[in-house]
Amino acid sequence: MSKYKRIFIKNIYYMLSYAFTTLKQSVYENIEKEPFDNIYNLFAAILAKGIGLHLKQGLYREYINCVEDLTVVRGKIDMPGTIRNRLQARLAVTCDYDELSENNLLNQILKSTVLLILRQKDVDEKYKAELKKEMLYFSEVDEIELSQIRWSEIRLQRNNRTYQLLLAICQLLVESSLMTTENGDYHLASFIDEQRMSRLYEKFILEYYAQEFGQRIKGFSSKARQIPWQLDDGNDALLPIMQTDITLTYGIQTLIIDAKYYQRTLQTNFNVRTIHSGNLYQIFTYVKNKEAELKGTEHRVSGMLLYAKTDENLVPDNVYQMSGNQISVKTLDLNQDFSEISRQLNQIVADHFGVNI
Known part of the structure; x- marks a missing residue:
């Protein structure tokens, strides 16, 4: 069994609900109560509810x-x-x-993805029946070649931003899980590749802290920030941008979190298992440049590698003091009740900032 199947399917829903706040609208509330034994049933349910909402409001034109x-x-x-x-x-x-x-790219993506889902034997008939009814209203919308969609070129505006969640679901299904059979038919592969889950994992943690702490505690911030290189001569030619996954700030304290989603948390060299060296170098570089940026002000900067737990027996849970800064390595188990995931994330803030919700 792959690592991905050991994430509770309901927790994928919760991660999506933080990453895309529209999933918290009342139209989706029944989904949270449903049991899902299959990730595609979850996605089919979200698409059915979301498309139904858009049909009531009128499809984007x-x-x-x-x-x-x-x-x-x-x-x-x-x-x-x-x-x-x-x-x-x-x-x-x-x-x-x-x-x-109505025959525009956004609706074409919805229709083509739904038609893909309808061809899958693992999707329950009750979701297929709802989606089939909705597709009657897409009769003027063309089906498109899914593999040719250029997701990076899609630009949402104020009048179509409500499509964001549904397009994200479509992208997860199409870009990550699409496979082609020998005769040219499409089918869905096992969910989901490491790169896509990594992005969802990062966005989930960022938005969890923004919504649970940033909206409740004045002065608390959760953002994906850039850190400027602290250079002696100002020459930054060819230097990469330092873009953090999550930067938490409150008062004089800053915690930079790098969210990591790998099949293997640790690297092995000569039968010795250690933390990925590149990950550690990266978070250390972030912390020291942020430290230098804040020089002359009262501050405290810490860093954290927050890994999604795998099936490995050795689970990192370490705190290091490096050149005056705390660098910690923690593991978040996504294969548990979401209340426990929430508790662990809250504890990180309590330990570093001394605040609770």
Whole structure:
């Protein structure tokens, strides 16, 4: 059994609910109460509820460029097409116009992903039935090639930002779990690759602290911040950006957290198991540059590597004092009741900042 299957499926829901706060809307509240034995049933349930909500509000529409032959002028006349019609003795004008349409990329992604889910035998019929009913309202929306979607180029705006959660679910399904059979059919592979889960894990922790502490305790901040290099001559050519996963600040204290989601928490050299050296060098660099940045002010900077627990017997839980700063290595077990996950995350804040919720 893979590491991913040992994460409680309900905890995937909770992680998503923090990473995408729209999942906490009342329309989704019944999902939290349902038992799920299959990650795809969870995703199908979220998509069904979310698409149903969008259908009530009206599917997002945007202007689509159309060029076609008409008997009356609409928009601008396309001269090359119109001349071609005249040469062919056709009584039509080629028109170039924009039409407000539901047949746009966002709805095409939703429809194509749902059709993929409907072809999966592991998805319960009750979710398939709900999704099939909803797809009746997508009759004017085209199906697209899922493997050709360029997710990084999708830009959400104020009037379509409600699609963010649903597109994230689609991306997890399509980009991480899509496999192709020999005859060209698609099926879903086992959930989810390490890279995608790592991003979800990072965003979950960041948003957990922002919502549970940042919204309740004045002056507490949870953000993914950049740390400037503290250079003697100011020459930063070719230096990489230091982008933290999570930076917690409260009063004079700063805790920089690097969230790590690996199949193996420890590295092995000559049969000796140690913390990943690259991870330790990175968090140490973050801490020392932040320390130098705050020089001359009252401050305290600490760092933490927060690993998602694997099936390894040796579980890191260490605190080191390095050149005047505390660097800790902790492990968060995602395969337990969420109340215990919450307790462990809260304890990190209590230990470093002395505050509780």
